[in-house]
Amino acid sequence: MKQLTVEEATKRLYEIANAEKIFIPYLTDNITKAVEMYNKIFAEEQVELYITRNRDRHFSPLDNYEVPKCPDCDIDMMIRVGGRDPETEILYKTVWYCLACGAEYYSDKTIEEWQNELPKRAKE
Numbered sequence: 001m002k003q004l005t006v007e008e009a010t011k012r013l014y015e016i017a018n019a020e021k022i023f024i025p026y027l028t029d030n031i032t033k034a035v036e037m038y039n040k041i042f043a044e045e046q047v048e049l050y051i052t053r054n055r056d057r058h059f060s061p062l063d064n065y066e067v068p069k070c071p072d073c074d075i076d077m078m079i080r081v082g083g084r085d086p087e088t089e090i091l092y093k094t095v096w097y098c099l100a101c102g103a104e105y106y107s108d109k110t111i112e113e114w115q116n117e118l119p120k121r122a123k124e
């Protein structure tokens with residue numbers, strides 16, 4: 001499995017945050033489009049779109065769901081769309097990953113399938 005270093009993860013999240021800051025809400029309220037625009041204009045390498053369950057972000061599809069915790073760190077994992085296991089070259093529909101330790105867990109489920117499967121988070 002590919003291990004994201006903390007530096008890599010931080011850099012990518014920083015890039016996403018930049019895309020959001022620059023393009024939303026001035027040009028688009030769609031984070032996917034914002035990241036595409038950011039990539040075209042600024043990024044030397046393509047950033048991957050990360051979907052976080054941060055409740056302050058209106059675009060996360062898993063905000064209201066109980067998401068899996070990292071078995072090592074016991075914190076909520078984040079999910080992104082699409083990933084390739086570098087060892088097997090197999091493409092997966094979603095990847096759960098831990099920002100703390102960099103572990104990645106590949107899945108054949110789509111975001112929609114996870115929404116159907118995960119329990120809803122209790123209202124606070």
Ligand SMILES: [Zn+2]
Nearest residue numbers: 070073098101
């Ligand atoms: Zn972890």
